[in-house]
Amino acid sequence: xxxxxxLAKTANLLIWLPAIVILFLFLxxxxxxxxxxxxxxxxxxxxxxxxxxxLAVTPLVTLTGISSLAVLRRPLxxxxxxxxxxxxxxxxxxxxxxxxxxxxxxxxxxxxxWIGAAAFLILIILGVTALKKVMRKMGKRWxxxxxxxxxxxxxxxxxxxxxxxGNLFTLQGDIVVPLTLLGIxxxxxxxRLPFIRKGILRLRKxxx
Amino acid sequence: MKKRPDLGKPIPSSEITPKxxxxxxxxxxxTAGIAAAGALLAACTPQGTPEPxxxxxxxxxxxxxxxxxxxxxxxxxVITNYNNYYExxxxxxxxxxxxxxxxxxxxxxxxxxLVNKPRTFSLEDILALHAEEExxxxxxxxxxxxMVIPWLGFPLSALLKAVExxxxxxxxxxxxxxxLEEMPGLKDYYPWPYVEGLRLDEAMHDLTIxxxxxxxxRLLPQxxxxxxLVVPWKYGFKSIKSIIKIDxxxxxxxxxxxxxxxxxxxxYSNVNPNHTHPRWSQATERRIGENMRRPTLxxxxxxxxxxxxxxxxxxxxxx
Numbered sequence: 239x240x241x242x243x244x245l246a247k248t249a250n251l252l253i254w255l256p257a258i259v260i261l262f263l264f265l266x267x268x269x270x271x272x273x274x275x276x277x278x279x280x281x282x283x284x285x286x287x288x289x290x291x292x293l294a295v296t297p298l299v300t301l302t303g304i305s306s307l308a309v310l311r312r313p314l315x316x317x318x319x320x321x322x323x324x325x326x327x328x329x330x331x332x333x334x335x336x337x338x339x340x341x342x343x344x345x346x347x348x349x350x351x352w353i354g355a356a357a358f359l360i361l362i363i364l365g366v367t368a369l370k371k372v373m374r375k376m377g378k379r380w381x382x383x384x385x386x387x388x389x390x391x392x393x394x395x396x397x398x399x400x401x402x403x404g405n406l407f408t409l410q411g412d413i414v415v416p417l418t419l420l421g422i423x424x425x426x427x428x429x430r431l432p433f434i435r436k437g438i439l440r441l442r443k444x445x446x
Numbered sequence: 447m448k449k450r451p452d453l454g455k456p457i458p459s460s461e462i463t464p465k466x467x468x469x470x471x472x473x474x475x476x477t478a479g480i481a482a483a484g485a486l487l488a489a490c491t492p493q494g495t496p497e498p499x500x501x502x503x504x505x506x507x508x509x510x511x512x513x514x515x516x517x518x519x520x521x522x523x524v525i526t527n528y529n530n531y532y533e534x535x536x537x538x539x540x541x542x543x544x545x546x547x548x549x550x551x552x553x554x555x556x557x558x559x560l561v562n563k564p565r566t567f568s569l570e571d572i573l574a575l576h577a578e579e580e581x582x583x584x585x586x587x588x589x590x591x592x593m594v595i596p597w598l599g600f601p602l603s604a605l606l607k608a609v610e611x612x613x614x615x616x617x618x619x620x621x622x623x624x625x626l627e628e629m630p631g632l633k634d635y636y637p638w639p640y641v642e643g644l645r646l647d648e649a650m651h652d653l654t655i656x657x658x659x660x661x662x663x664r665l666l667p668q669x670x671x672x673x674x675l676v677v678p679w680k681y682g683f684k685s686i687k688s689i690i691k692i693d694x695x696x697x698x699x700x701x702x703x704x705x706x707x708x709x710x711x712x713x714y715s716n717v718n719p720n721h722t723h724p725r726w727s728q729a730t731e732r733r734i735g736e737n738m739r740r741p742t743l744x745x746x747x748x749x750x751x752x753x754x755x756x757x758x759x760x761x762x763x764x765x
Contacts, residue, residue, distance in 0.1 A: 270539055271528040271734055272591060335738050337730070344727045400725065403536075403706070410635050411706050412536055 246309040253317035256284050257324060274332045281328060282401075285321035285361075286394050288314050290423055293391060297429035300438050312368065315387070319365035322358050322394075350400035357393035360386050388427060395420050511596040511661075513582045515747060517733070520593035522661045524734055529668045530587065531687060532636060533622065533629040545667035548628050550688075553672045559619070559693035562610035569672050573658065575608055576600035580662075581655055583678035585685075586717045586746045592731045597676055598659030603650045611646065611694045618649040619699035620675060621691035637706065642686035643699035643713065644677065645755075653678055653751055656689075679748040681715045712765040716756070717746035721765045 260280050263269040270276040292314035299307050334341050344351045364387060367373065373380050395416060404411035428434060511519035529541040555572060558564035578598050586592045606618070622640035626632050648654060657676045658665060665671035670687025677684050683703050693699070703711035710725050719729045719742040730739040745752050756764070 271524045272732065274737070275591070275732065332737070333732075333739075337739070340727070340729055343729065347722045348725065348727055350725065405707050408706070410637060413635065 242306045242309045245306065246313060249310050249313035253288065253313055253320070256280070257321070274328070278325060278328045278333050281321050281325035282398065285318050285325050286398050286419065288321060289318035289361075289387075289391050289394055290419060290426070292318055293387065293423065293426045293430075297426050300429060300435050303442055316365065316368060318394075319361045319368075322361045323365075326358055350397050353393050353400065354397035357390050357397055360390035360393065364390065391423055395423060511580075511582050511594075513584055513594045513747075515584075517584075517594050519582060519596050519661075520734055525593060525595055525660060526666050526668060528593075528734065530589075530682065531631075531668055531670070532634065533624070533631045533638075533640065533688075534668070535631050536634070542666070542668045544630060548667035548671070549625075550667060550672040553690075555673060555689055555692060557605065557609050557692045559695055560612040560615035561694050562612065563608070565609055567605075569658075572605065572656070572673065576604035578658060579655075581657075581676070583653075583676060584746050585676075585678065585682050586731060586742065588681040588683060588711070588715070588723075588726070588728070590726055590728070590731050592733050592740075594733075596661055597655065597657045598662060599655035599657035599676060601652055602654045602656050602675065603652070605656060605692070606649060606694070609694070614696050615694035616646055617643055617695045617698050618646060619643045619691075619693040619695050620686045620689050621693075622686055623688045623690045637702065640686060640702045641700060642675065642684055643695075643701050644684075645698075646694075647755055648677070648752075651752065651755065653748060679716055679745040679752045681711075681717055683711070684715050714756075714761075714764050716752075716761065716765075717742060718744065718761055718765065720744070721762055 260269070260277055264273050264277050267273070292311055295307060295311040295314065299305055330336060330341070345355060346352075364384065367376065367380060367383060376383065398419070399406060399413070399416035402412040402416060404413035404416065406413060406417070429438070513519070527542050528538050530536075530538060531541045531545065534541045534544040551569070553569040555567045555569075556564075557567060578600055581597045581599060583595055583597060584592055585595050602618075620642045624632060624639040632638055644654070655676045657670070657674050658672060660669060665674065667688075670685075673689050674687040675685045675689065684701075698713055701711070701713055703715075704713060707725075710723060717728070721728065728742055731742045732739050743749070
């Protein structure tokens with residue numbers, strides 16, 4: 239019990255490390271010649287990365303049998319929410335300079351913007367309901383609501399892929415990273431399917 | 447009669463900053479800072495007479511160049527270290543390093559197709575065609591950022607006239623060199639080689655130049671050495687780098703980004719804040735080094751000079 243507590247505490251601290259490094263580089267003028275754009279993109283990348291990692295916890299527990307790893311799910315999921323919030327905050331303030339009209343136009347005409355906004359909405363819902371009080375109140379419904387994460391992660395990855403100069407239909411251009419993340423996510427979700435999970439658990443029992 | 451573009455006041459040679467000063471802005475700023483700190487310290491010692499700082503240290507070299515809208519040129523350091531040149535890498539800040547040893551001499555450009563006098567030019571032949579001029583142009587990337595660049599070059603029309611285009615020639619196609627051993631980015635999944643194109647009247651327009659340098663120096667590989675196109679009223683990707691082939695054609699040539707995503711990158715790709723780009727908004731841009739976005743200007747601010755090329759055309763159809 240004590241060890242899982244330490245693990246969760248450590249994760250809760252470590253998730254802030256990238257943000258601190260980005261902030262430090264931003265202030266030290268070390269974040270490229272386009273620091274606002276670079277800070278925006280890195281916050282987005284970490285949001286996507288943490289989101290995928292948070293979905294890797296359950297399959298990892300299934301595969302390794304180390305159930306104490308499960309405590310990582312919460313900090314990693316929350317990290318996705320925090321970094322997405324920083325990403326959106328930078329977008330509205332530093333990047334778009336509060337230009338509401340322009341942001342509305344982008345929202346209505348650029349699919350990757352509204353797909354990103356939808357992803358963020360899902361992360362807000364998951365983030366707010368992660369409050370212990372809300373969790374307790376929601377009881378069983380909370381677990382059902384968490385399934386929104388599967389939709390959310392695809393929205394995040396679509397947003398990312400569309401923000402890059404690649405063409406997923408002709409498989410040309412800047413597609414390697416988005417496709418890799420998409421592939422990893424698909425594998426992680428397949429590992430969650432009940433019959434696959436049970437199969438793995440059975441195999442593990444046989445081998446030990 | 448063709449109107450000469452208003453490119454601002456000519457720069458007297460006395461105002462051109464020595465190379466060692468502008469070569470590295472960061473180093474320059476650092477040195478200036480240390481010098482200033484030293485002066486401050488010296489001022490505190492009672493007897494020492496503080497050495498006066500040399501006069502040039504407070505004049506930013508970029509400020510000596512500006513476009514006709516009176517916006518200062520982007521610094522040499524930024525122009526040569528923030529590059530889109532996918533033949534090397536998609537990482538803008540790594541292009542300079544990867545392109546460092548790119549071979550640019552000897553260089554040959556094959557000019558042919560529908561012309562009377564097809565010819566393979568050496569770089570020296572090309573430089574002999576026309577005197578080089580300073581052209582301070584805005585460069586607007588389709589990614590939503592921009593720079594002001596003091597190019598050195600000459601009108602593309604000078605080269606085209608030298609080969610005498612036939613009456614049937616309506617378009618000009620360009621091709622970038624493909625050198626697998628020197629360009630690691632060629633391994634990525636793109637429809638190489640990089641090709642671009644212009645309509646003949648766009649190519650003959652006085653604003654369209656072949657550039658061989660910037661900030662009074664020969665181009666560095668990351669900027670498209672030794673010879674690149676600059677079409678300032680179009681998105682940056684139209685200004686093809688390291689050209690080895692120019693073809694006069696009857697039909698509109700294929701272009702690199704159009705092959706990748708035709709609904710996003712049209713053949714014309716004129717800077718147009720009013721056309722809804724399906725991926726990115728083109729209404730505003732970030733001038734590198736500035737904190738607030740600027741509204742993007744129609745034809746990148748060259749509307750007066752080039753709008754007539756497109757009169758009667760629906761720019762939402764021919765984007």
